[in-house]
Amino acid sequence: MNRLPLIFAVLAAVLNAFAAADPAGTRRVKLLNYPDCIELSNADTIVVLGHHAGGRVLKYAWRGKDALFLSPEEADWKPNQPVASRAITAGRFDIGPENLVPKREVLWSGGWAAEMIAPRAARLISQPDAATGVQLVREFRLAATGSHLACTQIIKNFSTDTKEWCHWSRTFAQPGGIGVVPLSSSGKFPHGYVMYQPGKESAILLRPTDPNIRQREGFIEVLGPPAFPKLGFDSFAGWFAYQMQNDLAFVKRYATYPDRVYNEVAGLTISIWYPKPALTPAVELEPIGPRERLAPGETAGFTEDWWLLENPFPKPGEQLDLKGLAAKVERETR
Secondary structure, eight states, X not given: OOXXXXXXXXXXXXXXXXXXXXXXXXXXXXXXXXXXXXXXXXXXXXXXXXXXXXXXXXXXXXXXXXXXXXXXXXXXXXXXXXXXXXXXXXXEEEEEOTTTSOOOHHHHTSOOEEEEEETTEEEEEOOOXXXXXXXXXXXXXXXXXXXXXXXXXXXXXXXXXXXXXXXXXXXXXXXXXXXXXXXXXXXXXTTSOEEEEOSTTOEEESSOOOTTEXXXXXXXXXXXXXXXXEEEEOOOSSEEEEEOTTSEEEEEEEOOOTTSOOOSTTOOSEEEEOOOTTTOSSEEEEEBOOOEEEOTTOEEEEEEEEEEEEXXXXXXXXXXXXXXXXXXXXXXXX
């Protein structure tokens, strides 16, 4: 009896099963009430991507310590039910500029497509949004070791008009940390930052002073909630950090372009939104990209590289070691 055809059939079935399996370090999981999220993982880091209400990072954890604030309200999500903007939390991304871009619920809280594209890599794709004339694609790639997560947002102009939008990250991190922004010699703000004063006639304070914000050793430190929560920076250092109480520093790196137009009202490259906990129990970390002038059919991408670095939160009466943190960022995030 010739058993070769049977052996080849079994071998083919096994190979097909492997081919159909999820890429290494990538699988579907349920988080809160969101089914079929995509998890990217290595030995130390877990990333969970959600596509049910906006394309977001729902979890970014190093050895069990999560950097992101995910509201418990999100557990109430149900299919085909609108999501309130206040319940869109954790690793959010957006497009700006803030005061010019129209409402875009299709992008912000609509359903997205989600697919695995490689080991520890996935892609989230929005629906086309008529209000802005664009469709967004977000790709995420977790390194084989360590905490490095590359987050790329691609803006696609599907309209018949030229569009001028920019990348705007709106990541909700755990509350109670310290923002660390390196100053640039090219900075134009007298105190290294500006503060947005809300109200009917909102204003941008060019020379703000606040006991929770200080300049030290070439950095701006945001130690806690200021008088008004929205702060803007024009640093071209290409990174900033958020030191969390769980002894992790959340670091974001990204390209900066001193010769390009930043079309936020104050020409910001970074914003930190640090509200009082009673308002929102999270701190928003916002790299901002330059203006992208997109003709019909054109695309533009912007990448944020994230890391979680083990670094101690200062004890009462002590200060954060800024130079030590900067050296660690330089050494461990290239």
